[in-house]
Amino acid sequence: MTRGHRRVLALCVLLTLCALALGLAQPLLVSHAVDAAGRHGPPPWRDAGALAALVTAQAVMQAAGSYVLGRTGENIVLGLRTTLIGHLLRLPACDYQRHRLGDLLSRASTDTAALRTALATGCTDAVTGVIGLLGTLTLMAWLDLWLLATAAAVVAVLALTVLPALHLMRPAAETNQRVLGQMSAELERALSAIRTVRMSGATQRETDRITSHARQARAAGLRIARLNAVLMPASELALHAALTATVVVGAVRSAQGTASIADLAAFLLYLNYLSVPLTALVSAAALLQQASGAAGRIAETLAQPQEANSSRETQPAQAAAVPGTPALEFRDVWYGHDRNHSVLRGASFQLPPRGVTTLLGDSGSGKTTVLNLAARLHTPDSGRILFQGTDVAQLPMADYRRMVGLVEQHSPLLHGSVRDNLAYAAPEATDDDLWNVLELTGLATHIRTLPDGLHTMVGEHGTALSGGQRQRIAIARALAARPVLVLLDEPTAHLDPAAEGSVLAALQHIGQHCALLVVTHRETTMRRAASRLLLDNGVMRASCAGPRTGQLPVREDAGGVAPAPCQGGLAKRANGSGHR
Numbered sequence: 001m002t003r004g005h006r007r008v009l010a011l012c013v014l015l016t017l018c019a020l021a022l023g024l025a026q027p028l029l030v031s032h033a034v035d036a037a038g039r040h041g042p043p044p045w046r047d048a049g050a051l052a053a054l055v056t057a058q059a060v061m062q063a064a065g066s067y068v069l070g071r072t073g074e075n076i077v078l079g080l081r082t083t084l085i086g087h088l089l090r091l092p093a094c095d096y097q098r099h100r101l102g103d104l105l106s107r108a109s110t111d112t113a114a115l116r117t118a119l120a121t122g123c124t125d126a127v128t129g130v131i132g133l134l135g136t137l138t139l140m141a142w143l144d145l146w147l148l149a150t151a152a153a154v155v156a157v158l159a160l161t162v163l164p165a166l167h168l169m170r171p172a173a174e175t176n177q178r179v180l181g182q183m184s185a186e187l188e189r190a191l192s193a194i195r196t197v198r199m200s201g202a203t204q205r206e207t208d209r210i211t212s213h214a215r216q217a218r219a220a221g222l223r224i225a226r227l228n229a230v231l232m233p234a235s236e237l238a239l240h241a242a243l244t245a246t247v248v249v250g251a252v253r254s255a256q257g258t259a260s261i262a263d264l265a266a267f268l269l270y271l272n273y274l275s276v277p278l279t280a281l282v283s284a285a286a287l288l289q290q291a292s293g294a295a296g297r298i299a300e301t302l303a304q305p306q307e308a309n310s311s312r313e314t315q316p317a318q319a320a321a322v323p324g325t326p327a328l329e330f331r332d333v334w335y336g337h338d339r340n341h342s343v344l345r346g347a348s349f350q351l352p353p354r355g356v357t358t359l360l361g362d363s364g365s366g367k368t369t370v371l372n373l374a375a376r377l378h379t380p381d382s383g384r385i386l387f388q389g390t391d392v393a394q395l396p397m398a399d400y401r402r403m404v405g406l407v408e409q410h411s412p413l414l415h416g417s418v419r420d421n422l423a424y425a426a427p428e429a430t431d432d433d434l435w436n437v438l439e440l441t442g443l444a445t446h447i448r449t450l451p452d453g454l455h456t457m458v459g460e461h462g463t464a465l466s467g468g469q470r471q472r473i474a475i476a477r478a479l480a481a482r483p484v485l486v487l488l489d490e491p492t493a494h495l496d497p498a499a500e501g502s503v504l505a506a507l508q509h510i511g512q513h514c515a516l517l518v519v520t521h522r523e524t525t526m527r528r529a530a531s532r533l534l535l536d537n538g539v540m541r542a543s544c545a546g547p548r549t550g551q552l553p554v555r556e557d558a559g560g561v562a563p564a565p566c567q568g569g570l571a572k573r574a575n576g577s578g579h580r
């Protein structure tokens with residue numbers, strides 16, 4: 001994590017060490033001045049001047065070190081957040097269902113902030129603390145070994161008593177980070193369904209539930225505060241006790257003539273100065289313990305594998321399909337969301353290169369799963385998916401996704417303008433292109449009436465638009481990228497008959513140029529399709545006629561299911577004999 005920042009961190013350490021050295025030189029000057037005063041010579045003005053210069057230089061070094069350290073901390077956290085955000089956005093689609101969204105968000109915010117302090121301040125404090133401690137102790141040993149032994153004995157006794165407090169810091173910090181993650185997840189859950197929360201009279205319940213996590217975070221925070229409250233004064237107490245013991249032993253030794261007053265004065269100053277590296281070490285230990293929980297959560301996220309092939313941001317591949325090659329083909333595809341239950345059990349079908357194909361089936365039969373597999377949001381457990389005759393596993397993900405559009409059942413609109421949303425998958429699209437897709441989806445008239453036209457803001461999740469308008473924007477967004485294949489999940493579910501008519505006409509029009517696979521329960525949509533597929537008990541069947549979903553006649557022969565071509569010439573793969 002500190003890679004790329006080590007030189008600057010080394011500079012911070014150097015600046016702090018310079019400040020430390022300047023600090024360590026001061027007691028020697030004081031000793032010299034006391035010695036000179038003891039010999040009744042002239043007032044030690046030179047020593048006083050040098051002392052003032054050392055103090056000023058030390059302050060300047062400390063200030064510079066502190067600023068560079070703060071800046072490096074910010075740079076480290078920026079690098080960490082960039083890596084983490086990039087990783088979070090590239091996890092396999094199913095991973096987002098395993099984690100709470102708010103928890104993932106807190107890893108990119110609070111956890112990285114905790115690490116920043118630990119990495120920048122904690123690491124530098126640890127290095128300078130150790131060096132400062134060794135330097136001070138060496139000079140103290142050089143001045144008077146007995147006095148050092150006295151002071152060390154007192155400090156050691158106190159250090160042993162507070163060490164257990166340091167060990168308790170890590171679990172408290174881990175609890176704090178975990179509970180904060182849960183709080184963010186619960187808040188995200190409530191805010192994303194705020195209307196349901198209000199209308200269900202659940203506002204207070206949600207408030208209580210979320211604040212219970214806030215209370216747990218407070219309890220963990222208080223544990224940390226208590227431990228800090230013990231650790232910091234304990235280190236100061238150790239110093240004061242050591243100071244007192246040293247004065248007593250020093251006075252005795254001075255009276256016996258085995259130590260000079262000048263050495264005793266310098267020793268006491270060093271002992272006082274010892275608080276700097278000691279406090280730095282205690283604070284570094286506490287910070288590093290606190291950050292270990294956050295580091296664990298971040299490391300856990302970064303260890304999760306990314307979506308296969310997702311890091312390749314290559315240029316779009318030329319679609320050079322042999323004429324007549326199916327736009328999409330499933331060959332004996334098996335897929336289950338969990339090991340014990342397969343939703344698709346050897347599904348096979350072909351999608352003609354042009355035209356609308358509807359995908360029908362009972363609720364829960366796996367239609368959305370088929371679209372997700374086709375969009376490569378899921379990977380088949382076995383079997384193959386071919387796009388224009390090529391196994392999709394061999395196509396760079398970025399290239400593939402540029403050629404395939406997906407309109408989900410509840411397509412989210414992104415915060416921003418209508419234009420931002422339409423051009424999301426096609427940033428290079430011109431306004432004319434966008435008006436064109438708006439015309440196709442029957443939205444152009446409405447958008448023209450808006451004061452800001454294409455630049456009208458859609459609100460958070462598109463709340464400034466009606467459900468049907470949102471759905472049509474989502475369709476227009478998919479079309480703006482001029483895909484080869486468009487996958488649509490219930491695209492007309494929220495539309496009135498007029499809007500549905502315009503969307504269906506648009507789909508038919510677009511179907512002259514590309515392939516569309518449309519999941520639907522609507523009879524009006526079915527009627528307009530060139531071909532129909534029926535998903536039944538995990539396998540795909542073809543159907544030419546039939547008025548209603550679930551009642552579609554299916555042709556079967558003795559060897560299994562033989563999908564029949566309909567109007568436009570649909571897939572012809574036998575099915576049902578797959579294995580797992």
Ligand SMILES: Nc1ncnc2c1ncn2[C@@H]1O[C@H](COP(=O)(O)OP(=O)(O)OP(=O)(O)O)[C@@H](O)[C@H]1O
Nearest residue numbers: 097337338343361362363364365366367368369370
């Ligand atoms: N992420 C998931 N984890 C576990 N099971 C899932 C997941 N997504 C879907 N399922 C299950 O897989 C099956 C197929 O779901 P899918 O959403 O594909 O059905 P569908 O035909 O699109 O349904 P509908 O018509 O109601 O939208 C269902 O039994 C569903 O409960």
